[in-house]
Amino acid sequence: MLKNFGAPSRQECTTERTDSNTPLQSLNLLNDPSFLEAARVFAENLLNKGDTKIIERAYLACLSRPPSGREMEVLDTFYQQEFERFSKNPKAAKDFVNVGASPVAADLDPAKLAATTSVARVLFNLHESITRY
Numbered sequence: 001m002l003k004n005f006g007a008p009s010r011q012e013c014t015t016e017r018t019d020s021n022t023p024l025q026s027l028n029l030l031n032d033p034s035f036l037e038a039a040r041v042f043a044e045n046l047l048n049k050g051d052t053k054i055i056e057r058a059y060l061a062c063l064s065r066p067p068s069g070r071e072m073e074v075l076d077t078f079y080q081q082e083f084e085r086f087s088k089n090p091k092a093a094k095d096f097v098n099v100g101a102s103p104v105a106a107d108l109d110p111a112k113l114a115a116t117t118s119v120a121r122v123l124f125n126l127h128e129s130i131t132r133y
Helices: 023-031 033-048 054-063 069-088 090-097 110-124
Strands: none
Touching (some): 033 054, 033 110
């Protein structure tokens, strides 16, 4: 993972890192269990706030700006699709959120948590989230 993000190995130190941006970074962010667990814990925190503006708060937390109307529409549609998919298959929802060492919140609906985790993974994978200038 360090190599995909242009970081030096753990055996060496550097004072300046080179910019890097490769498709492999997206694969790491989508498939690495650590990032899936981070998205799930982020989703749990969003859901525990108890309001309905989950996507807006997630956007502000990840990108420090509110979503545009089109961004909100796309993410809301994606959330609804994921929620429907996980509602139809509760085992898939539980398997999806049971990744990592952090315990899964037992008081949250697994389908809702899985759908919110999917949205968090999208936000974590945006160019704005992974590229710093």
